[in-house]
Amino acid sequence: MLQSKSSTARYTQAGLNLIQQALSIYDADLKLVVCNTRFQEMFSLPERLVTAGADFEDTILYLTEREEYGQVEDIQSFVKERVDVARAFEPHYIERTRPNGDVVSIEGAPLPQGGWVAVYTDITPIKRQEALLRARSETLSDQVLSHSEELASTNRELAATITALEQAKRELTEIEARTRLTTEMMPAHIAHLDPDGRYTYSNRRLSSVMPGRPNEIRGLHMREALGEEAFQKTEPYLLQALNGQASVFEFTDILSSRRIRVAFTPDIRDETITGVYILSMDITEEAQARAALSQTHKKELAAKMTSGLAHDFANLLTIIMGMQAKLSRMPLPNGAQELVAATQGAARRGGVLLDKIGKISGPRPLHPAPCDVPALLRDLEVLATPSLPDDVQLVISHSGLIDPIMLDAGSLQDSLLNLILNARDAIGDTRGSINITARSEKNTWLEIQITDTGGGFSEEALSRGLDPFFTTKGGEGSGLGLSMVYDLTKLSGGQVSLANTDHGAEVTIRLPLRPVPEVPSPTLVLLVEDSPEIRSSVRDMLMVHKHTVIEAETAAEALELASLSGIGMVLSDISLRGTETGIDLMDGLERNGMEAPSFLMTSLPPSDPLHQLAASRYPVLQKPFNSATLAAFLASKETK
CATH class of the missing domain: 3.40.50.2300 (Response regulator)
Known part of the structure; x- marks a missing residue:
């Protein structure tokens, strides 16, 4: 049965009053919290000084004026000195002879929350026994008796010190437990390495930041815990930290496909580096958002740069097309009409190019919505197949994409159609195939690979293929196809990479794999x-x-x-x-x-x-x- 606080306080006070020693507890402001009746009786204190909230300074002043400490000439200075000593809150043990001849021992210990507890023991009988022993033990030398007295006093001081140390040990244990609990709740991996690169501490959160790694890593070398590939990326910064240089860096963990930010801080003690503190965090979503924001800024800059040029270019095309129309109506020598027609065709292609520039540099907001990827791929096959020659086969497959995910389906379909048409042109008039494979990568990315059996990318195309206006089709290409794919993918926080396989080209698109939020309850x-x-x-x-x-x-x-x-x-x-x-x-x-x-x-x-x-x-x-x-x-x- 639960007891009220007032009832508990009464029981506590009754228990303290049964103690034969005097006891007092003062808080951090040197206000009385509690004392027992023995404290009042021992020092003949009035009721006001044994009431909760009584000021320690008032108690010392009262005892000084009653000559508890003997005759004191400057009472105010004496009281101030005793109060300043009390405010230090340090463990102490003293023995003092009172004016009535009694001897008391005073043992004080600080409290964790501030303030202190003091125990006053009447040791007059002990002192009398010591005096009697000195008087009756004529055979004992004065030196032995003196040493016995010193030993007794030292033992009492040692007991007080041991009590203070035990209290400090308990406080340190509690602090360590709270610190460990706090670090284990943080969404980051916190660890410490010794100079040999072995973990001496870990908050057991490594696997939450870098999936596939163990949590219990104390005693392991960093190479063993992270794996060879991740360790190779972090080792240069670790060596810098062991040389006294702190660092913060990011790297992509291939095993988990996560983007990781790591901070190394040297552990320096007495001007000696005794290890390295580590803080690592999973910033995959932040990196995706950062990439999307960066691409948005690039688009805004491109729009500002191209708008003026496009305006002037349109005026020039208008003039050229008007002059060519005039020429076409004039009597021209043989072969001139063909030149006029070719010039007009080039001007019209310039108009188409302007339109594409407007689309790629103008603002295009994304509209992510729940998307059934297998269904999108089936629709893509229906749309793309009629534009392919009979001897070019389109093969589409997928795995691990059962649940809908959040995507801008229109942007993705535009990108894939563009890549299919590029692959068709790369295959040319020969027999070949275009393969599209979609899968979930580490539950972090939607990865789509488009491969073909064409001639593959040139070295220049591999390095510049995603740049605006770069084309591998000579005069037939605008150079905006792959750039459009890159632009739409980066806006979504994704990645595009180009490569060659043994039989042709390969384009890989990675988009953030974001689950569909739960639909709000009907309301x-x-x-x-x-x-x-x-x-x-x-x-x-x-x-x-x-x-x-x-x-x-x-x-x-x-x-x-x-x-x-x-x-x-x-x-x-x-x-x-x-x-x-x-x-x-x-x-x-x-x-x-x-x-x-x-x-x-x-x-x-x-x-x-x-x-x-x-x-x-x-x-x-x-x-x-x-x-x-x-x-x-x-x-x-x-x-x-």
């Missing part, structure tokens, strides 16, 4: 859209996922409906009928205390100021979208 959705046709379409999409829908056309109507109980989600267009926008609606819902998740949708381009303002404050879904895209958007945003 009552407030749908705000001023277009009846769009509102009806979105309502049907929501109802497919079992949501119940109520509708509004304006922000004012929506604010009135929002007062109904049970609304679990709000989805509104940015542009609404009337003067208030979807952003104004969201602000009003927040002011009214709406706690349900709220989302915006729009057909405005991302460059529109209103779109940018909305996206800086609320989740925004770009139109057009389908049911799966809407569900994925609501799920991913609601769980953040």
Whole structure:
């Protein structure tokens, strides 16, 4: 049966009062926490000095004025000195003869949270026995008696020291346990190596950062724990750390396909390097996001650089085509008409090239949605087969891709169609085959390999094939095909690599393998859209996922409906009928205390100021979208 705190305090006080020794406990501010009646009796203290909260300084002042410490000339200085010693909170043992002739031993020990506990023992009988022993033991030399007394005193001091050491040991054990628990909860691997490269400490998180490695690695060499390939990548930085130079670096772990960031810090003691501290983290998702952001910045830069050139180039093409049209209507010598027709054809191809530049350098937002990869590959086969010669075979296979994943299916299909057509051109008029293989790589990447039986990539193409405008097709190519594939893949946080096989070329695409978020539980959705046709379409999409829908056309109507109980989600267009926008609606819902998740949708381009303002404050879904895209958007945003 549980006891109240007051009941527990009474029992504790009663137990302390039964102790024959005097005891007092003061906190870090030298305020009395608790004492027993023996403490009051031994020093004849008034009630105010044995009440919780009594000041230690007041107690010392009272005892000094009563000449407990003998005659003191400067009482204030004496009291201050005793208080300063007490504030040091250091273990101590002393013996003191009181004015009445009694001898007390005082043993003090600091507490972990500050303050100290003191035990006062009346050792007058012991001292009398020692005096009696000295008087009666005429045969014992003064030196032996003196040594006996010193030994007794030393033993008492030693006992006090041992008690303090045991308390310190308990505190250190608790600190070590808390530190280990904290490090083992961190999403990173923390370790220590000795100068020989062997682990002396690990928080047992290596396998969570680098799957496939052991967790119990104390005593192992770093080469044994990581494997030869990963160790070769980290060894130069380890040697730097053993020479006193800290470092932070990243590398890709081939075994797990993870991107790892590692920090090496030298362990320096007394100007000697006694080892290396290690902190390693899995930053795969960060690296993918960083790659996507970098590619976005490159696209923005490319758009700025090419827009002015494209404008001037279009003007020049217009002039050239107009002049050639005039020439074609004039009487020209033999062979001139063919030259005019060739010039016009070249100008038209320049127009097509401008269009492709606009597509690749202009902003293209990604629309990741749940994608059934096997179904996408089946559709790809239907689309691509008619464009292949009869003697070129298309073989598509996949493995380990049972569940849908989040992808921009349109971008991926465009990329694969482009690569199939490139492979067809590489095979030429001969018999051959194009093979596409898709698989899950370490549950981290979707890896798709496209191989063909053509002539393969040249050395120059292997190094420059992904650069814009580089082509291996001479005058027939624009050089934007592979660059478009690279661009779309990098925007998704993926990777593209080119290689040659024994029988032709190989292009490998890696895309982040992101699982589909769980669909939000069915709820009552407030749908705000001023277009009846769009509102009806979105309502049907929501109802497919079992949501119940109520509708509004304006922000004012929506604010009135929002007062109904049970609304679990709000989805509104940015542009609404009337003067208030979807952003104004969201602000009003927040002011009214709406706690349900709220989302915006729009057909405005991302460059529109209103779109940018909305996206800086609320989740925004770009139109057009389908049911799966809407569900994925609501799920991913609601769980953040």
